[in-house]
Amino acid sequence: MKFLNIEEExxxxxxxxxxxxxxxxxxxxxxxxxxxxSIFEKYDEFTSINTRINNKSTVKVLDNSGEILILxxxxxxxxxxxxxxxxxxxxxxxLFYYGKTYKHNGVGIRENREIGVELIGYRGRKTDEDxxxxxxxxxxxxxxxxxxxxxxxxxxxxxxLLCNLSKKENNEILNxxxxxxxxxxxxxxxxxxxxxCNVNYINTLENILELEGDLEYILNKIELLSVYKSEVMxxxxxxxxxxxxxxxxxxxxxxxxxxxxxxxxxxxxxxFKGFVMGYNTPIMSGGRYDSFTTQYxxxxxxxxxxxxxxxxxxxxxxxx
Amino acid sequence: xxxxxxxxxxxxxxxTISMLQNAGIGKTxxxxxxxxxxxxxxxxxKFLLLKNSDVITYVENGIADIGxxxxxxxxxxxxxxxxxxxxxIGKCKMSIAGIKGKKIFNENEVLKVATKFTETAKKYFLNKxxxxxxxxxxxxxxxxxxxxxxxxxxxxxxTGNTLKANGLEVLEDMYNINAVVISNMIxxxxxxxxxxxxxxxxxxxxxxxx
Numbered sequence: 383m384k385f386l387n388i389e390e391e392x393x394x395x396x397x398x399x400x401x402x403x404x405x406x407x408x409x410x411x412x413x414x415x416x417x418x419x420s421i422f423e424k425y426d427e428f429t430s431i432n433t434r435i436n437n438k439s440t441v442k443v444l445d446n447s448g449e450i451l452i453l454x455x456x457x458x459x460x461x462x463x464x465x466x467x468x469x470x471x472x473x474x475x476x477l478f479y480y481g482k483t484y485k486h487n488g489v490g491i492r493e494n495r496e497i498g499v500e501l502i503g504y505r506g507r508k509t510d511e512d513x514x515x516x517x518x519x520x521x522x523x524x525x526x527x528x529x530x531x532x533x534x535x536x537x538x539x540x541x542x543l544l545c546n547l548s549k550k551e552n553n554e555i556l557n558x559x560x561x562x563x564x565x566x567x568x569x570x571x572x573x574x575x576x577x578x579c580n581v582n583y584i585n586t587l588e589n590i591l592e593l594e595g596d597l598e599y600i601l602n603k604i605e606l607l608s609v610y611k612s613e614v615m616x617x618x619x620x621x622x623x624x625x626x627x628x629x630x631x632x633x634x635x636x637x638x639x640x641x642x643x644x645x646x647x648x649x650x651x652x653x654f655k656g657f658v659m660g661y662n663t664p665i666m667s668g669g670r671y672d673s674f675t676t677q678y679x680x681x682x683x684x685x686x687x688x689x690x691x692x693x694x695x696x697x698x699x700x701x702x
Numbered sequence: 703x704x705x706x707x708x709x710x711x712x713x714x715x716x717x718t719i720s721m722l723q724n725a726g727i728g729k730t731x732x733x734x735x736x737x738x739x740x741x742x743x744x745x746x747x748k749f750l751l752l753k754n755s756d757v758i759t760y761v762e763n764g765i766a767d768i769g770x771x772x773x774x775x776x777x778x779x780x781x782x783x784x785x786x787x788x789x790x791i792g793k794c795k796m797s798i799a800g801i802k803g804k805k806i807f808n809e810n811e812v813l814k815v816a817t818k819f820t821e822t823a824k825k826y827f828l829n830k831x832x833x834x835x836x837x838x839x840x841x842x843x844x845x846x847x848x849x850x851x852x853x854x855x856x857x858x859x860x861t862g863n864t865l866k867a868n869g870l871e872v873l874e875d876m877y878n879i880n881a882v883v884i885s886n887m888i889x890x891x892x893x894x895x896x897x898x899x900x901x902x903x904x905x906x907x908x909x910x911x912x
Binding site for chain 2: 383531562564565594659661662663
């Protein structure tokens with residue numbers, strides 16, 4: 383970040399300190415324990431456990447033995463990598479961190495301040511609920527013009543599984559969904575000559591872009607379109623219903639989108655994002671990543687979220 | 703909740719404006735004036751008249767909530783935006799053209815391709831395993847093969863008349879192009895109802911062109 387004069391820089395620095403302290407105090411008082419994320423990660427190890435990281439965008443450094451290290455592009459991966467390999471069965475970790483992530487953004491190296499929460503070893507809907515509530519509590523301290531989008535990608539994953547498409551077809555479809563390209567999706571599905579599944583599943587997939595907005599609207603739409611519902615899909619909807627009821631107790635600014643493709647390939651189940659009106663990047667994102675831990679040999683339930691401090695401070699500046 | 707719509711100048715924009723005005727929206731827009739921003743106070747909508755290649759930039763950065771852009775520009779810029787409705791106007795093709803009879807694919811040759819659409823062309827030929835050298839041009843692309851600057855061109859073809867007049871022909875069609883209603887990803891979440899309403903209005907008018 384560049385400043386015109388010292389006064390501006392010092393004032394920014396002070397505000398960042400206060401903002402950070404407010405959030406850290408809030409989390410500390412809720413019983414979260416602070417961990418300091420490491421700045422360096424091993425390049426090979428990191429990129430093999432987290433395929434979503436664009437290798438080109440990582441910032442590489444060499445140590446004196448010639449091994450390639452990177453400056454951490456994602457704190458969650460680092461924390462999982464730190465604790466999960468030594469996991470003992472009855473451990474529960476309720477952690478929070480403050481750290482920086484580094485990425486090449488085409489122009490230079492972009493440094494991002496992040497505060498986040500990781501709950502490792504905690505399973506169940508109640509944990510999901512509390513995590514989202516904590517996230518909402520933090521965001522709503524700084525603005526009223528926010529929107530939380532909650533999703534569960536098990537719904538979409540189940541439809542895609544039922545549709546039994548090739549990997550290439552799957553990726554094409556995820557692409558259409560990512561860009562909400564309804565006509566493109568319809569044309570693409572129409573052009574696939576033979577399906578290895580019930581046509582009902584394909585119709586359900588074709589209609590999934592309609593399933594966005596209020597949860598009530600989505601549930602009505604599902605009845606109206608009489609799309610296929612498997613046991614898993616039914617379970618997802620019932621879970622969302624309970625979570626919606628709980629979250630509505632503290633805020634009305636909630637929306638859902640069952641077609642949402644999470645760009646983080648480790649999310650598995652509930653995931654959510656926080657937006658603020660007039661700001662063009664998500665301020666917050668998080669979700670459940672149980673299956674991410676399976677690459678260490680055992681599945682450990684885990685959920686977390688991250689707040690983009692460099693974005694939040696812009697709002698903080700405005701509101702003060 | 704107010705909405706801002708980015709409209710490209712030129713024929714695509716004119717068609718869009720007349721669609722909106724047919725539906726009683728944006729009566730204040732006057733393309734002949736030099737103004738670039740118009741407001742429809744009744745509907746609480748702001749219209750921005752922009753250069754067609756800038757529409758995506760304004761929408762991606764959230765200055766405009768939605769916009770009208772060609773699919774060619776969307777593919778080329780690879781922007782993070784929603785493609786909410788594929789329109790029946792602005793129809794044309796993106797094609798490979800060259801001197802009559804020119805063979806495109808040859809694994810022993812590095813094909814010289816002149817185009818405005820460098821990213822789209824790179825991806826297309828990479829998928830087809832054809833080695834190429836891109837020559838970026840901004841206009842009169844048809845001249846490149848004639849004067850020997852390139853082997854082929856990748857360009858938008860509507861009628862093919864310009865190609866014919868310059869002794870070129872379409873060697874292969876790459877993509878169907880059309881106008882698309884695009885939206886900023888975050889605006890869409892906050893203003894979903896209003897954006898859907900506008901798209902329904904556009905759709906009804908647009909279907910007349912189907």
